Amino acid sequence: MRGFDYGDGISAIDARYGGREKRVAVHLIVEGAQAAIVDTAHNAAAPAVLAALAERGVAPEAVALIVLTHVHLDHAGAAGTLMRACPNARLTVHPRGARHMIDPGALVAGTRAVYGAEAAQAMYGEIVPVAADRVVETGEGATIAFAGRELRFFDAPGHARHHVCVRDMRTGHLFAGDNFGLSYRETDRDGLAFVFPTTTPVQFEPGALHATIDRILALAPGAIYLAHFGQVRDVERIGADLHRLVDEHVRVARACPHAEGAPRQQWLRSGLFEVLLDEAARQRWSGERKSWLALFGDDVQLNAAGLGAWIDRGMPEG
Numbered sequence: 001m002r003g004f005d006y007g008d009g010i011s012a013i014d015a016r017y018g019g020r021e022k023r024v025a026v027h028l029i030v031e032g033a034q035a036a037i038v039d040t041a042h043n044a045a046a047p048a049v050l051a052a053l054a055e056r057g058v059a060p061e062a063v064a065l066i067v068l069t070h071v072h073l074d075h076a077g078a079a080g081t082l083m084r085a086c087p088n089a090r091l092t093v094h095p096r097g098a099r100h101m102i103d104p105g106a107l108v109a110g111t112r113a114v115y116g117a118e119a120a121q122a123m124y125g126e127i128v129p130v131a132a133d134r135v136v137e138t139g140e141g142a143t144i145a146f147a148g149r150e151l152r153f154f155d156a157p158g159h160a161r162h163h164v165c166v167r168d169m170r171t172g173h174l175f176a177g178d179n180f181g182l183s184y185r186e187t188d189r190d191g192l193a194f195v196f197p198t199t200t201p202v203q204f205e206p207g208a209l210h211a212t213i214d215r216i217l218a219l220a221p222g223a224i225y226l227a228h229f230g231q232v233r234d235v236e237r238i239g240a241d242l243h244r245l246v247d248e249h250v251r252v253a254r255a256c257p258h259a260e261g262a263p264r265q266q267w268l269r270s271g272l273f274e275v276l277l278d279e280a281a282r283q284r285w286s287g288e289r290k291s292w293l294a295l296f297g298d299d300v301q302l303n304a305a306g307l308g309a310w311i312d313r314g315m316p317e318g
């Protein structure tokens with residue numbers, strides 16, 4: 001068992017993304033004999049997800065929904081594989097993401113462009129397409145229920161334009177995907193969780209992200225579930241930190257003296273490491289400098305690449 005049980009039928013499974021623990025979560029909502037899977041992680045996680053469902057008494061045939069917050073492959077990589085394993089499930093996805101699940105060609109090409117072909121193949125394997133008639137587009141205001149439990153969707157740009165947030169109407173809790181930052185349990189101190197934004201290529205839009213964070217805060221959810229990683233409470237404090245850190249990312253991007261290429265990536269990366277270490281000191285994160293650098297190394301690299309892509313697009317606010 002590699003799960004985290006949060007009550008109300010909600011749990012997180014550790015996808016062991018890239019072989020690392022507690023980086024990527026797959027969330028389950030179990031209601032009666034049925035279940036919804038919220039984000040799927042990458043292909044290699046699929047057997048663990050099915051095993052976790054079996055432990056909770058849910059057969060693959062009783063999975064009603066596979067819900068994607070967005071189609072980045074650390075969230076959607078196993079969607080096709082799990083849809084194959086769960087014959088009665090419907091896949092919910094933002095209208096901008098639906099075609100990428102039906103025909104993953106462009107998504108795979110985009111992922112190769114970010115990570116390189118070999119690394120993309122090693123991380124994600126074969127992306128299985130999903131039959132169009134099993135896909136439900138969940139844009140702004142969509143609702144969908146399973147076993148009498150309602151999920152409500154809203155359009156949530158900022159991290160990506162194919163992103164929704166999902167509200168579980170039973171608890172009022174929210175599944176934020178990547179719009180409420182990264183929060184790794186290793187940095188928790190005295191029961192407090194801390195965050196760092198994620199500005200992954202290629203659709204980071206800071207104005208839209210601020211608006212999405214405000215929209216989340218206006219709902220005052222008692223808990224938020226992050227794909228990276230698991231449940232956070234104390235939402236108002238974390239939201240304020242996130243607003244400030246998104247601004248810090250923008251400040252670093254605007255200050256960058258290099259127009260392009262490796263020097264720019266290098267400069268953005270070290271600027272963001274400074275932001276990270278300042279935040280760790282300010283909030284007195286658990287752990288030490290070396291552990292934070294290891295924990296967030298890949299994320300800072302991706303955030304820097306995302307800021308580079310944002311600069312190339314002319315720094316749209318969204």
Ligand SMILES: [Zn+2]
Nearest residue numbers: 072159178200
């Ligand atoms: Zn993402």
